[in-house]
Amino acid sequence: xxxxxxxxxxASLICNNKKCIETRSWKTNYRGELYIHASKSKxxxxxxxxxxxxxxxxxxxxxxxxxxxxxxxxxxxxxxxxEDIKNNNYQEYLCGxxxxxxxxxxxxxxxPLNTPIQANGQLGIWSYYDEVEIMNLMNDIDYGWIDRDNNxxxxxxxxxxxxxxxxxxxxxxxxxxxxxWDQVELERYYFKGNSYNVKTYFIVHYDADRCPTHTFLTYxxxxxxxxFEHSWFKFRGIHEYNTERELLLDVKNKFxxxxxxxxxDKDNLIIYKYDKPKYxxxxxxxxxxxxxxxxxxx
Numbered sequence: 001x002x003x004x005x006x007x008x009x010x011a012s013l014i015c016n017n018k019k020c021i022e023t024r025s026w027k028t029n030y031r032g033e034l035y036i037h038a039s040k041s042k043x044x045x046x047x048x049x050x051x052x053x054x055x056x057x058x059x060x061x062x063x064x065x066x067x068x069x070x071x072x073x074x075x076x077x078x079x080x081x082x083e084d085i086k087n088n089n090y091q092e093y094l095c096g097x098x099x100x101x102x103x104x105x106x107x108x109x110x111x112p113l114n115t116p117i118q119a120n121g122q123l124g125i126w127s128y129y130d131e132v133e134i135m136n137l138m139n140d141i142d143y144g145w146i147d148r149d150n151n152x153x154x155x156x157x158x159x160x161x162x163x164x165x166x167x168x169x170x171x172x173x174x175x176x177x178x179x180x181w182d183q184v185e186l187e188r189y190y191f192k193g194n195s196y197n198v199k200t201y202f203i204v205h206y207d208a209d210r211c212p213t214h215t216f217l218t219y220x221x222x223x224x225x226x227x228f229e230h231s232w233f234k235f236r237g238i239h240e241y242n243t244e245r246e247l248l249l250d251v252k253n254k255f256x257x258x259x260x261x262x263x264x265d266k267d268n269l270i271i272y273k274y275d276k277p278k279y280x281x282x283x284x285x286x287x288x289x290x291x292x293x294x295x296x297x298x
Contacts, residue, residue, distance in 0.1 A: 001068075003035040003128045003193065005121035008060040009051060011038035013095055015067040015112050018054050021085070022105040023096035027074055030125055034071045034107070037128075038064055039121040051094065063195065064116035065128060073106040118195040126193055131219070131228065131238055134190040138230040141186070144177040152177055161283050168279040180231035181286060184215045187228060188276060196221050199273055201248070202290035203255050206268040212259050215290075218247060227251060234258060248298050271296040 006014070006022065013019035014036050040063040075081065082098045096104070119128055129137065144154045147163040156179065167175065167182045169189035178186070184200050191198045196219035204213040217228045225247045227239040235254060241247040248271060256264055274293035281289060 001033065001035050001128050002030060003037050003065060003119070003122075003126050004071075005037040005039045005123075005126070007041055008038050008062060009054070010095065011036050011066055012060055013051070013054060014069065014107060014110060017110055019092065019095040020107050020110075021092055021096055022107060023077075023098060024103050024105060027076070027103050028071075028105065028125060029074075031071055031073070034069055034125075035065045035117075035128060036067045036069060036110075037119055037121050038062055038066055054091070054095070061116050063118060063120070065113065065119050066116045067110055067112045069107045069110040071105060072108050075104045075106065077102045077104055119193055120195050122193060128193040129190050130194075131191075131221075131226070134187065135228070135230065135238060137190060138183065138187065140176055141172065141183060141230070142177045143179065143231055143233070145179050145182070146171075146175055146177065150175075164283050166277065166279055166281045166286055171279075178231075180213075180215045183231040184217050185276070185279070187217045187230065191217070191219065194219070200275075201251075201296070202272045202274050202293070203252065204270055204272075204287075204290075205255075205260055205264050206270070207265070212255075213287075214251075214255055214259065216251060218244070220244070245298055248296065252298065271298065 004022070010019060014022070038061045077098060077100055079100055081104070082100065085098060086093045117128070144152060145156065145160060145164050146152060146167060147159065148165055152175070153159070166185070167178055169186040172178045172182050172186045188198065188200060198217060198219045200215060200217050202213060202215050204211060214232065219226050219228060225241045225244045227241070227247050227250070229235050229237060229239065241250065252271065256262060256269070272290045272293040272295055274290040277286060277289040
C-alpha cells in the first residue's frame, strides 16, 4: 500500500476531513489509494497556534498510519489557483503552503482506520506492508543465485564460492532468484516501513568441507518474537515465540538437525547478529561482514 507521511496536525486534519489538499514542492504521477501516516515530528509552534481551532492536541497520532484516501490529482499552483483557494476555501488555505510553482495534491474519499497502524515514516511516497503481505511478496522469489555475469543457478554448486555476489533488493525483485543471504536483504527492505524491532542473524558451522550457513530475519511485535522464514522451504512461514532466546534456540536446533544431520562441533557452531551489508559482496566478504557483527551466546 502506498503511504504519504505528514507532520501532525496535518495528518489528522486530513483524517477528519478538515484538509483535502496536501501541498508539496514536488509533483507526483501516482494516482490511487493512499495511506496517510502521521510522522513523529511536530510542526512549528506558530503553525500550531494558527491551526489551533481545527484540531484537538489530545487526539493526535504520532508515528501511525491513521487513514486511507484516494489521491485524485496533482495540480501545479498558479497565481489564479492560489487566489481561488484563498478566496473560496480559506480553511484549506490555512492548512497548506500555497506558493506559485508548488503542487496541490487533491485527496478524496477519506476513511479513518479503526485501528491506527504504528509505522516508521519515510520521505516521498513509500510502501507499507504487514508481515503477511511481505511473505506473499516473497513467494515470487525462487531459491538459487546469480553469478558475476548475471547467470542464474538453481543449485548452490562448486561455482558458488568463486562467482556469487550479493544482490540488492531491487535486483532480487527483477531476477526473482536468490539464496537466503539475498532474500533476507529483500525482507529487510520490505520491513523498513514497519515499527517492529527487526534483527538479522547468520548461523554458520565452520568445518573443513563446506561451512554451511543460514541467514534469517526476526522481529518483535506486541511482546512476542517472530522468525520470518522464506528461503528455507521446509520451515517457510512466520513462527511465534515468547522469548528471543526461545526463537534462536529453535532455529539453531533445526539447523543442527536438518542441515548438519546432528553431526557438528559445538565450538564451531556460531550465530552472529549482523547489520545491513553493502550490496555486491562476494562470499568471503559477506562472511567477514557477518562475523564483524555481534556473536550470540545461547
